[in-house]
Amino acid sequence: MYLAALDTSAARGSFAILREDASVVAAVNELETGRRSAGLFSAVMSCCEQAGFHPNDIRAWRVGMGPGSFTGIRAGAALVLGIAYGSGATVRGAPSASALLQAAALPAQTDRAFGLFDGRRGETLVSPCVRQDTGWALAEPPYAKKISELDPTATYVVLEQDPIVADVQASVGDSAIIVDHLAVQAFWGTDAQRLDGEDELVPLYVRPSVFVRPKTPRFQRASA
CATH class of the missing domain: 3.30.420.40 (ATPase, nucleotide binding domain)
Incomplete structure (x- = not known):
């Protein structure tokens, strides 16, 4: 199989x-x-x-x-x-983030790290992860954070092609590990989503969706 x-x-x-x-x-x-x-x-x-x-x-x-x-x-x-x-x-x-951190091949003594993804508007989507016997797993739900407010003493992993790479490096220096895939x-090797019933996929949302009520179109009467 x-x-x-x-x-x-x-x-x-x-x-x-x-x-x-x-x-x-x-x-x-x-x-x-x-x-x-x-x-x-x-x-x-x-x-x-x-x-x-x-x-x-x-x-x-x-x-x-x-x-x-x-x-x-x-x-x-x-x-x-x-x-x-x-x-x-x-x-x-x-x-x-489990795939992002796996690509970094972090030292065995590193048991906690953060996966970073582009959050736009000067922010990053942060995935706090912990090392398990089978790989990296989320330690808590992901969240958005300003790149300038990242803790420089933590360990971060970011994709080389991600638009936030330069800003992350400027903020945390060598604490940022850059990977190319x-x-x-x-x-x-990680826990997949535990699902009941039919198969489904549940995206990890960081920001709540915003409903914008559609505008009512205005119709102009044709002039006589």
Whole structure:
């Protein structure tokens, strides 16, 4: 049986195919995400073809649920749910920060670190994580914080392609570890979302959604 992991919540997406023992068969770490994710399906198909099989051969998926780009998360989730609908594969969500921190290969004595994602407006989306025997897991729900207010004594991990990299480095200096991809195979070493009933994916929202009442259109009477 083959497994797969996909994350499209960050500035660059990652996809990996694994065996049941979690060893990686094939991977790609340069996926376009967000509004540029039109080629996502083709990239996943190409990776599968290079490994010698079809996406329908994948029996279980884990998908990064952020926090991060809402558009990116939706694109990745929609792709996987579409494939799973036809193949009958199971789908579970996982915190994207577990893949981000896994890619950093932090020293064994580091048992707590923070994954950072672009929060725009001078903010970052912070995922506090703790090291477990099976990998990194969320210690508490993610939250938004001004980059200038980050504690320089903590350990942070941020994706190289993320727009906030320069600001994070200016704020915390060497406390920021920069990685060039998300090690999505880590999703199979962390606790996936515990779900009851049908499979579903639950994005990790940091900011509450804001409802803006649509304006009532004004119609002008044609002049006689």
